[in-house]
Amino acid sequence: MKKRILIAAVALLLAAPLCVRAADVAPEATAPPAESLTQEATENLVTVKVTYRNPDEWRPVFEVTLDSRFVDLSNVKFADVAILNDDLGGTFRTTEVTEDPGNDNHHKTAMVKFGEANASAANSLEFTIQRVADVGVRSFKFSTKKGQAGSGF
Numbered sequence: 001m002k003k004r005i006l007i008a009a010v011a012l013l014l015a016a017p018l019c020v021r022a023a024d025v026a027p028e029a030t031a032p033p034a035e036s037l038t039q040e041a042t043e044n045l046v047t048v049k050v051t052y053r054n055p056d057e058w059r060p061v062f063e064v065t066l067d068s069r070f071v072d073l074s075n076v077k078f079a080d081v082a083i084l085n086d087d088l089g090g091t092f093r094t095t096e097v098t099e100d101p102g103n104d105n106h107h108k109t110a111m112v113k114f115g116e117a118n119a120s121a122a123n124s125l126e127f128t129i130q131r132v133a134d135v136g137v138r139s140f141k142f143s144t145k146k147g148q149a150g151s152g153f
Helices: 002-018
Strands: 038-043 046-052 061-067 082-086 091-093 096-099 107-113 124-132 135-143
Touching: 038 135, 046 124, 046 135, 061 082, 061 124
Parallel strands: none
Antiparallel strands: 038 046, 046 061, 061 107, 082 091, 082 124, 096 107, 124 135
């Protein structure tokens, strides 16, 4: 009997690293507080964290972080996957991307600038990341009015 228990315990210990936590698979269900300038969402084993860095200026800048324990992010180019929309119907591509030199295959951070957007003319901005880890679009909405960042949708 002790031998069976020992074998079962060893089998569980060996199988544990192969299990994927539910938090790594399930989409993030909670929205950030309304005053938050940082929002994040997790889908398909990748967490995307977006921080609106300069809400008091008219040319928007965002810090974007991609994190994953399991997905290789080395081929992700922020200039290709980041788009900014405003509530006036404008759609903007990045004009400048500065990647963190410490980036690796499972962690990437960059400052993403949208020099053609005018945040002061809009009431809200929607920052989207497209086609990362087989997720079509991840959207993050921010208010452009001082102290009123929106929640992700």
